Amino acid sequence: MKPRLPLASDPVTAAPTPSGLTRRQVLQVATTLGLSASAVAAGLALSGRDTSAGRPPPARLRDHRVPAAPGAVELAIARGPDAVENVRRAVEALGGMAAFVRPGDRVLIKPNVGWNRLPEQAANTQPDVVAQVVRMVRAAGAARVWVSDFPVNNPERCFERSGIRAAVGGAGGDLVFPDGGSFRDVEVGGHVVPLAEMLWPLVEADKVINLPVVKQHGLSLATLGMKNWYGVVGGHRARMHQAVHRAIVDLAACIRPTLTILDGTRALVANGPSGGSLDDVRRLDTVAAAVDPVALDAFGASLLGLAPAEVAFIVEAEKAGLGRSDWRSLKTSEVGG
Numbered sequence: 256m257k258p259r260l261p262l263a264s265d266p267v268t269a270a271p272t273p274s275g276l277t278r279r280q281v282l283q284v285a286t287t288l289g290l291s292a293s294a295v296a297a298g299l300a301l302s303g304r305d306t307s308a309g310r311p312p313p314a315r316l317r318d319h320r321v322p323a324a325p326g327a328v329e330l331a332i333a334r335g336p337d338a339v340e341n342v343r344r345a346v347e348a349l350g351g352m353a354a355f356v357r358p359g360d361r362v363l364i365k366p367n368v369g370w371n372r373l374p375e376q377a378a379n380t381q382p383d384v385v386a387q388v389v390r391m392v393r394a395a396g397a398a399r400v401w402v403s404d405f406p407v408n409n410p411e412r413c414f415e416r417s418g419i420r421a422a423v424g425g426a427g428g429d430l431v432f433p434d435g436g437s438f439r440d441v442e443v444g445g446h447v448v449p450l451a452e453m454l455w456p457l458v459e460a461d462k463v464i465n466l467p468v469v470k471q472h473g474l475s476l477a478t479l480g481m482k483n484w485y486g487v488v489g490g491h492r493a494r495m496h497q498a499v500h501r502a503i504v505d506l507a508a509c510i511r512p513t514l515t516i517l518d519g520t521r522a523l524v525a526n527g528p529s530g531g532s533l534d535d536v537r538r539l540d541t542v543a544a545a546v547d548p549v550a551l552d553a554f555g556a557s558l559l560g561l562a563p564a565e566v567a568f569i570v571e572a573e574k575a576g577l578g579r580s581d582w583r584s585l586k587t588s589e590v591g592g
Contacts, residue, residue: 310440311439311440312440313440313441313442313450314439314440314441314442314458315441315442316441316453316457316458316509316510316511318511319460319461319462319463319510319511319512319513320511320512320513320546321354321355321462321513323546324350324354326586327349327350327354327586328348328349328350328586328587328588329545329546329547329550329585329586329587330543330544330545330547330550330551330554330582330585330586330587330588331344331345331346331348331349331543331544331545331587331588331589331590332345332541332542332543332554332587332588332589332590333345333348333541333542333543333589333590333591334540334541334589334590334591334592335540335590335591335592336540338381338383338384338387338518338520338540338542339383339384339386339387341520341540341541341542341591342384342387342388342391342516342542343387343391344542344590344591345516345542345543345544345590346391346514346516346544348544348588348590349514349544349545349546349588351395352391352392352394352395353395353396355395355462355464355513355514356392356395356396356397356462356513357395357396357461357462358395358396358397358398359396359397359398360395360396360397360398360461360462361397361398361399361401361456361459361460361461361462362392362397362399362400362401362460362461362462362463362464362513363401363402363403363454363456363457363459363460363462363463363464364385364388364389364392364400364401364402364403364428364464364466365402365403365404365457365463365464365465365466365483365484365486365487365512366379366380366384366385366402366404366419366466366467366468366518367379367380367404367466367467367468367470367478367483367486368380368404368406368413368414368417368419368486369404369406369407369408369413369486369528369529370406370407370408370413370417370528370529370530371406371408371409371412371413371416372413372416372417372529372530372531373416373417373418374417374418374521375521375533375536376523376530376531376532376533376536377468377470377521377522377523377530377535377536378468378470378523378527378528378529378530378531379413379417379419379468380417380419380466380467380468380518381468381518381520381521382417382418382419382421382422383422384466384516384518384520384542385402385419385422385423385426385466386422386423386425386426387426388464388466388516389402389422389423389426389427389428390426390427392428392464393426393427393428397462399429400427400428400429401428401429401430401431401456401460402419402423402428402429402430402431403430403431403432403433403437403454403456403487404433404454404486404487405433405437405454405486405487405488405489406433406486407529410432410433414430414432431454431455431456433454433489437454437455437489438452438453438454438455438489438490439452439453439455439458440452441453441457441458441509443505443506443509444505444508444509445501445502445504445505445506445508445509446501446504446505447495447498447501447502447505448488448495448502448505448506448509451488451489451490451492451506452488452489452490453487453488453489454487454489457487457510462513462514463510463512463513464512464513464514464515464516465480465483465484465512465514465515465516465548466483466515466516466518467479467480467482467483467515467517467518467555468517468518468519468521468522468523469517469518469519469522469523469539469541469555469558469559470522470523470527470528470530471523471524471525471526471527471528471535471559472527472528473526473527473528474496474499475499475500475503475566475567475568476556476559476561476565476566476567477552477555477556477559477561477566478527478528479517479551479552479555479556480515480517480548480551480552480555481503481504481506481507481548481549481552481568481569481572482503482568484503484506484507484510485502485503485506487510488506499568500567500568500571501568501571503568503571503572504568504571504572504575504577507548507568507572507575507577508572508575508577512548513546514544514545514546515544515545515546515548515551516542516543516544517542517543517544517545517551517554517555518542519539519540519541519542519543519555519558520538520539520540520541520542521536521537521538521539522536522537522538522539522558522559523535523536524536524537524559524560539558541558543555545585547578547579547585548572548577548578549569549572549573549577549578549579549580550578550579550580550581550582550585551582552566552568552569552572553566553569553579553580553581553582554582556569557582563580563581563582564580
C-alpha cells in the first residue's frame with residue numbers, strides 16, 4: 256500500500272515532477288517521512304493530482320471581493336439575544352447585503368457543518384444564522400444561492416442533526432451535498448498546498464460568503480474564518496494538519512471571499528473542534544462581519560481569550576499581506592451589548 260503523503264512545504268522554481276511538485280519539494284517530503292524520493296514521487300503521482308490522463312487542468316479561483324465604498328465601516332459587531340437580528344444588524348452596518356451581492360449573482364455560502372452535533376453543542380454554525388444569510392442573499396437578487404461544506408463526520412447526519420439542511424431548505428437555498436462529483440481540481444499555489452480538490456460551487460460562484468463559527472481547536476488553537484476553508488477541500492485533507500498554520504494561510508491566500516460573517520452566538524471554548532459537552536459551550540450572543548479575514552479572525556480569537564500573536568496562522572496571514580491583526584484599528588460599528 257502506498258503511504259498517504261503530505262503536500263509540499265516550500266515554494267521553489269525547479270522543474271516539476273509528474274506529480275506536479277518540484278523535485279526539491281519531493282525531497283523535502285521524503286526527508287520528513289524518512290522515505291526515498293522515488294517512493295514519494297510515485298505516491299504523489301498516484302494521488303489523483305496528475306491531470307495528464309484526461310482530467311481537465313486545475314481551475315484558478317477568482318478574487319470574490321468587491322471594492323468598499325470610501326469611508327465604509329470595516330468591522331461590524333452586533334450583540335444581543337436574537338441571532339437573526341444580530342446578522343441583519345452586522346451586515347447592514349457594512350452597507351447591507353446589496354453592497355456585496357448583485358442581482359443575478361450566483362452565491363456560495365460556506366458554513367461550518369463539520370460535525371454530527373446538535374446546534375446547542377456549538378460545533379457547527381447555528382442554523383438560524385445560516386438561514387438568515389440565505390434570506391438576505393436572496394433578497395439582494397441572487398440568481399442561485401448554494402450552501403455547501405464537506406463535513407468530517409457523515410455528511411447526511413451532520414447536515415440533518417445540525418439543523419442546517421432544514422434551515423437552507425426553508426430559506427430557499429440550494430444545499431450542495433458533497434459526493435464524488437462535487438469536487439474540482441484547483442490551483443492553490445501555496446507553500447503547503449500547491450493543488451487541492453475543492454467543492455465546485457467555489458469555482459462557479461460569482462460571490463462567496465464565509466460563515467464560520469467561533470471554536471477552540473486542539474491543534475490550531477482556534478477555528479474561525481480562515482480555518483473554515485478546510486471544509487471546501489476534498490481528498491485526504493488531514494495531511495494538511497502536519498503544517499496546519501501554513502496550510503490555513505495557503506487556503507486563505509487562494510480563497511478571497513466577498514464577505515465573512517462570524518457566528519459567535521454559541522462558542523465552543525474547549526475540546527474543539529468537535530466538542531460534545533454543553534459544559535464546553537459559552538453563549539456569547541455575538542455576530543461580527545468584515546471583509547478583512549485576518550482582522551475578523553483576530554476579533555474572533557479575542558472571544559476565546561486569545562491575543563492575535565498567540566495564533567500562528569493569524570500572524571502568518573498578516574505577514575502574507577492578507578489583512579491586519581489589529582482589529583481595533585479598523586473603522587468599527589458596534590451595536591447592542
